[in-house]
Structure formats: structure tokens, C-alpha cells
Amino acid sequence: MPTIKFTNLSVHVIDFFYPQHKKGRFLRFHHITFWVGNAKQAASFYSDKMGFERFAYKGLETGSRDVAAHVVRQGKIMFVFESALNPGHKEMGEHLMKHGDGVKDIAFQVEDCDYLIKTAKERGAVIVKEPWVEQDSHGKVNIQWPFPAWIQRCLLFHRFWSIDDKQIHTQFSALRSIVVTNYEETIKMPINEPAQGEKKSQIQEYVDYNGGPGVQHIALNSSNIIETIVNLRARGMEFLSAPDTYYDILREKLRTAKIKVKEDLDRLQELRILVDFDDNGYLLQIFSKPVQDRPTLFLEVIQRYNHYGFGAGNFKSLFEAIEKDQDARGNLTALTPDGQNKAF
Ligand SMILES: O=C(O)C(=O)Cc1ccc(O)cc1
Ligand SMILES: [Fe+2]
Numbered sequence: 106m107p108t109i110k111f112t113n114l115s116v117h118v119i120d121f122f123y124p125q126h127k128k129g130r131f132l133r134f135h136h137i138t139f140w141v142g143n144a145k146q147a148a149s150f151y152s153d154k155m156g157f158e159r160f161a162y163k164g165l166e167t168g169s170r171d172v173a174a175h176v177v178r179q180g181k182i183m184f185v186f187e188s189a190l191n192p193g194h195k196e197m198g199e200h201l202m203k204h205g206d207g208v209k210d211i212a213f214q215v216e217d218c219d220y221l222i223k224t225a226k227e228r229g230a231v232i233v234k235e236p237w238v239e240q241d242s243h244g245k246v247n248i249q250w251p252f253p254a255w256i257q258r259c260l261l262f263h264r265f266w267s268i269d270d271k272q273i274h275t276q277f278s279a280l281r282s283i284v285v286t287n288y289e290e291t292i293k294m295p296i297n298e299p300a301q302g303e304k305k306s307q308i309q310e311y312v313d314y315n316g317g318p319g320v321q322h323i324a325l326n327s328s329n330i331i332e333t334i335v336n337l338r339a340r341g342m343e344f345l346s347a348p349d350t351y352y353d354i355l356r357e358k359l360r361t362a363k364i365k366v367k368e369d370l371d372r373l374q375e376l377r378i379l380v381d382f383d384d385n386g387y388l389l390q391i392f393s394k395p396v397q398d399r400p401t402l403f404l405e406v407i408q409r410y411n412h413y414g415f416g417a418g419n420f421k422s423l424f425e426a427i428e429k430d431q432d433a434r435g436n437l438t439a440l441t442p443d444g445q446n447k448a449f
Pocket of ligand 2: 295322324405
């Protein structure tokens with residue numbers, strides 16, 4: 106009799122019926138709007154340091170009296186920087202004072218914007234600004250917090266993946282993370298919140314300096330992360346550094362891994378690019394330092410090979426690298442017994 110040998114067991118459980126709109130759908134991120142103190146200079150940071158191209162402008166010369174906007178673009182990625190021209194622009198002034206430079210809103214390209222807005226309203230969404238719709242039916246909705254519950258209830262996103270503070274913590278700080286996505290899973294947003302640890306979580310540091318929740322980082326895909334990071338570094342972008350021990354441990358883990366990393370590990374180490382993997386694929390990622398004075402928004406560059414995670418295997422080393430900088434800012438402070446901590 107020929108022997109039969111099974112090697113592995115895998116159980117696939119369908120545990121959710123993901124909600125889907127009857128009509129219309131979310132397609133992709135369309136653009137991100139930033140409110141900043143000086144849109145002209147912010148746009149030139151993204152052009153000069155990150156290779157974005159100037160795409161559109163409005164300001165006094167074009168008849169815009171209150172707000173200047175500089176739009177930069179790279180392939181499908183579009184960033185809009187806006188700042189107030191009119192010294193009496195209360196909303197922008199107050200926003201800037203509270204949050205500093207940062208993301209104001211996220212625009213999704215959709216099909217059937219009217220229907221999506223109508224049903225979002227029926228489910229309790231408050232429309233801050235009525236959507237405007239262009240030929241490409243790209244709508245813009247101002248979103249509210251608490252974001253995970255809101256986006257699931259009103260926009261019918263579902264939970265893609267989540268981890269809790271028991272899995273993700275350093276010696277000092279912890280966080281909980283859930284990733285939400287649309288029905289087709291073309292848009293993914295990890296949502297992180299601070300969890301109680303020994304010291305102030307880096308997520309709490311963000312919340313303190315941003316004056317509340319907001320966009321913490323934006324990930325940009327690259328099809329050649331090594332070349333991208335070489336060029337970004339040459340243009341003066343600054344990134345967080347994992348220690349050499351991270352690469353010692355990585356080499357050890359990769360020796361018994363089912364996948365093979367194509368890139369030269371020495372090169373990845375030299376550039377401080379992180380690697381996370383499972384049995385089927387891997388990702389390469391790196392995080393910038395904050396892109397403004399406040400320790401709030403930063404950027405991520407990511408390259409994926411059949412791997413759809415967010416680098417959970419790197420969280421610990423990454424957070425330790427963040428904590429090093431957090432400490433240098435005087436913000437890796439001990440918590441009082443009730444978990445509270447004065448930021449300012
Ligand atoms: O969740 C993500 O998208 C990540 O890329 C991982 C991560 C989570 C929290 C951070 O402060 C920094 C990075
Ligand atoms: Fe990320």
C-alpha cells in the first residue's frame with residue numbers, strides 16, 4: 106500500500122458576513138488633504154524630499170481669497186496642502202493651533218456617491234460638508250470619531266484584522282490595533298489606540314500633541330523599496346533606525362522560514378529597512394521620523410510580496426526605536442497610578 110502522509114492541517118472559518126452596499130462601492134483612497142501653516146512650503150517639502158510633482162494650485166492669483174491650496178501628485182497618490190490666506194479664517198486658525206500641521210481629511214474615490222452618503226446618513230453619519238461630486242464620482246465626506254465604530258456602522262467597512270495589547274507591547278508601552286477595510290478590501294486603515302503600560306505609550310504621545318485622535322502615519326507603496334530609500338535618504342529624509350540586533354534575530358528567523366527574501370539582507374540592514382513574513386510571503390517597510398515639529402504625523406514606505414499584514418512582527422522593535430526618540434523628546438515619562446500623565 107502506498108503511504109499517505111499529510112503534513113499540515115488548516116481550518117478555514119467563516120465567522121462574519123461582511124456587510125455590502127446594495128449599490129455603489131468604495132474604490133480607493135483618492136487624496137489626502139492637509140491643513141498646514143504654510144501650504145507653499147509644505148508642498149515643496151513633499152516635492153523636493155519625496156519626488157512628488159506639482160499638480161494644481163489655487164490662491165490669490167486664481168481668485169481664491171480665503172484659502173491657498175497646493176496639490177502634489179505621484180502616480181495615484183495625491184496630497185492637497187491647504188492654508189489660510191485670510192487672517193480671520195477662524196476654523197483653519199483654530200485647527201492649526203490645536204493640531205499643528207496635519208491631515209484634515211481623507212477622500213475616497215467611490216461609485217454612486219449619492220447612494221453611499223444617503224445610506225451613511227440613515228445609519229447616523231452627520232455630514233459635516235455636503236459632498237461635491239465630479240465626473241469621476243469622487244465624493245468627500247468629513248469623518249467623525251470614534252472612527253472604528255463609525256466607519257463600520259456608517260460606511261459598512263469591516264474588521265480586517267486586530268491585535269490587542271497583550272500581543273503588542275514593549276517593556277514600557279502597549280497598544281491595541283484594529284484594521285478596518287471596505288467590502289472589496291481595497292482600502293485598509295489600521296486604527297491604533299494606546300493601552301496601559303509602564304510609561305506613556307507613543308500612541309498617547311501622538312494624542313497629546315495632536316490634541317486628540319487623527320492620522321498618525323500614511324503608508325506609501327514602492328515596487329523597489331531599496332532604490333526608493335536610497336533616494337529618499339539622499340534627499341535628506343530621516344528614518345527610524347532598528348538596532349543591529351534586530352537584523353541578527355531576523356537572519357536567525359529567516360534560516361528556518363518557508364520563504365526566501367530576494368533582497369540582500371546586508372543592504373536592508375544598511376538602509377534600516379524592516380522585514381516581516383509568514384509562510385507565504387513577506388513585506389519590507391520603514392518609517393520616517395515625524396514630518397513636522399510635533400511628534401505626530403510620519404510616513405511609511407512599504408513593499409509587499411504576497412503578504413498583506415502591517416508588520417506585526419516588527420512592532421516591538423519599531424516601537425523600541427520610536428521610544429528612543431520619544432525619550433529624547435522628554436516624553437517617555439512614567440505614568441501616575443491612575444494612568445494619567447501631564448503632557449505640557
Ligand atoms: O499599523 C500600522 O499600519 C503599522 O505600520 C504599524 C505601526 C503601528 C503603530 C505605530 O506607532 C507605528 C507603526
Ligand atoms: Fe502602517
